[in-house]
Amino acid sequence: MTTLGELEQLKQRLEQATIKRAHLYFILKEKRTASIPFTVYKTVHSPALSTAFFDMFKLSLDELIRHQVNIEPYDINMDSNESPQYIPLENVTHAPLINQPIINDATTEIFEYVDxxxxxxxxxxxxxxxFDDEHIIYYRKYSSGKILRPGIFNAIAYNGGRFTHVEENIFQIPNDVDAFSFNNEIVVLQPMNFERIFGYEELYETASQNALQQIAATHNYVNMVDLSTFVGTDGRKKRKLAAILNNGLIPQMGFDQICTTIQLYNLDIQINQATQEFTLTAKNAFLFLKALNDDYLRSEITANRYEISSKRRT
Incomplete structure (x- = not known):
């Protein structure tokens, strides 16, 4: 497990290294049906950009260390960015598809033609x-919206009191780091972006379908056609269903349990006591999934009740 102490040592080695360089790679997402969902390209860029990318990671590492927050094991129930997490590389299904062309890039194709x-x-x-004989890899979610293309955007540059028209593609590179590989683990700073980068959406698609099937087989308190429709292509709902399946809560959360949650927390879900059913809508379907995942908790100290966005079992 990655610790703050190890990150502080990493920072020292970065600062003391005699060889320091950084290299940019672009990750392209292929169609869902592709046998290899990602293609990695290496780039050719200036030494100045290498220095900038090196410094970018160092600044992110400094910020992470400065907050002195414990690094927790990766957990699907943790939705917030408040606490960094770690996950073994072997547990990230698509990590080899992305990392290997970067680590061993002698045959990795150069990114040189943009259509x-x-x-x-x-x-x-x-x-x-x-840095010297070591390396880390850091990742950032990207999209075509961050590319300014001549003829589509009227990009102009200002230099020395003069505006000029930009005739090349401009790639905007954010300063933030979403995750980085270190010590056979990935340290996760932005969970949602990390999951998108490494193709968790496909994994959640399967898990959500399994969860829906288990709900249908175990309970009859909701219209499953409606629930499936409201889940649709909503990644947040699919992720919540994957968490519900992972937590093994479906058999435990019967009509009475969810009914109690709805009443105690004033959830906007209509209850039909006669038929023991809940009426779901597009607006309240996610509230139902949160109730099914036991995301409404009462403080043992203050007796206050809370809707939580993240939780970790103690």
Missing amino acids: DDTIKKMWAYAVKVT
């Missing part, structure tokens, strides 16, 4: 930071 199809597939970028 409409390429831009549509822009998914993320990664930077390999090398």
Whole structure:
């Protein structure tokens, strides 16, 4: 498990290294049906950009250390960015597809031709930071919206009191780091972006369908056609269903349990006591899923009741 002490040592090695460089890679997302969902391209860029990417990671690392927050094991129930998390690389299904072309990039294709199809597939970028005989890889979610293209955007540059028209593609690179590989683990700073980068959406698709099937087989308190429709393509609802399945809560959360939650927390879900059913709408479907995931808790000290966005079992 990655600790703050290890990150402080990493910072020292970065500062003391005699060889310091960083290299940018773009990650393109292929169609869902593709056998290999990601394609990684290396780039050719100036030494100044290498220094900038190196410093970008160091600043993010400094910020992480400064907050002195414990790094927790990765948990699907943690939705917020308040606490960094770690997950073994072997548990991230698509990590080898992204990392191997970066670590061993001798045969990795160079990113040199940008057309409409390429831009549509822009998914993320990664930077390999090398310091002496070590390296880390950091990742950032990306999209075609951050590319300014001549003829589509009227991009102009200002320099020395003069505006000029920009005739090349401009790639905006955010300063934030979503996650980074270190010590055979990935340290996660932005859980949602981390999951998108590494294709968790496909995993949640399967898990959500399994959860819906289990709800239908175990309970009859909601219209499953309606619930499936309201889940639809909503990634947040699919992730919540995956959490419900992971937590093994479906058999425990019967009509009485959810009914109590709805009443105690004044949830906007209509209850039919005669038929023992809940009436779901597009607006309250997520509230129902949160109730099913036991996301409404009472403080043992103050007796206050809370709707929580993240939780970790103690």
